Amino acid sequence: MHVIETAKIPWSLVSKANRPGRVHRKLVHEGEVSPGVGYTADLVRYEGGHGTFTAPRHKHNFDQIRYTVSGKPDFGHYQVSSEGQSVFFPAGAAYGPETIEEAELLLIQWGEHWVSRAQHDETYAEMQKKGEFRDGYYITVGADGKEHRADGRNAVWETFNQLKLVYPTPRYPQPVIMEPxxxxxxxxxxxxxxxxxxxxxxxxxxxxxxxxxxxxxxxxxxxxxxxxxxxxxxxxxxxxxxxxxxxxxxxxxxxxxxxxxxxxxxxxxxxxxxxxxxxxx
Structure with a gap:
């Protein structure tokens, strides 16, 4: 058993961010659900105004649950969560464009070939030497002088694992918002x-x-x-x-x-x- 009294933990500004906006985080816990299936749980606070978090429409190869502690995060396509609601994000299902401001969420993510927080940050720093994270994308310039864009979070996953990311067929077509x-x-x-x-x-x-x-x-x-x-x-x-x-x-x-x-x-x-x-x- 692990107990994390989040009220006693200071917020940390996310500096190695794949998305625009000012986001603060408390790392709650990370580990393995079962062999080969890792997870991370964070408490995340999003600023408003010029610090508003945005992300383009995108999808992942892992599942997520988000619990809305406060605020009204907008996950795109009229999917807006309210305080006390939980949302299941199926792997492979697209969502966004996101706009999240003045909100606090408990975020749980898990999947195979999981990238830990330390592994993410180290990979992110190395990738900045060759490209740029901007507007939710990882942007590089090819030999032809053209920009190449990839989803920022997914680009980190591919770089760390040295695998081509393949999206699973989504079990549900979109996130599922639960109203208690x-x-x-x-x-x-x-x-x-x-x-x-x-x-x-x-x-x-x-x-x-x-x-x-x-x-x-x-x-x-x-x-x-x-x-x-x-x-x-x-x-x-x-x-x-x-x-x-x-x-x-x-x-x-x-x-x-x-x-x-x-x-x-x-x-x-x-x-x-x-x-x-x-x-x-």
């Missing part, structure tokens, strides 16, 4: 209710909101997968230590984490991909 207010609470254990907002892909990625209806209700995050919990309201106690809102609790694959809440505590949980089952002989 449209779901009913269902009791799942003594003192705890849930809203299961979505389960996605053959990896059974899930998003669920939880509410502690009475003090000392218990939610168990079980051992079959890595799960990330974000405290929205109230306080949760795990291992005898009590945590406040804006705390992230990672329950790793192979462990069970019991969370005891105060009355009316609320949290959102993101179930990362289940490990691939062993082939049937």
């Amino acid at each position: 207010e449209g779901f009913a609470w269902r009791s799942i254990s003594k003192g705890v209710s849930a809203k299961t907002l979505g389960r996605f892909t053959e990896d059974d990625v899930y998003v669920a909101n939880y509410r502690w209806d009475v003090a000392d209700g218990v939610l168990d995050l079980t051992a079959e997968r890595t799960q990330l919990l974000w405290i929205i309201d109230g306080r949760l106690t795990v291992g005898g230590v009590t945590y406040e809102p804006q705390t992230v609790i990672f329950s790793e694959f192979g462990e069970t984490t019991a969370l005891v809440g105060t009355a009316d505590a609320r949290a959102v949980v993101f179930g990362l991909p289940l490990p691939e089952p062993a082939p049937v002989s």
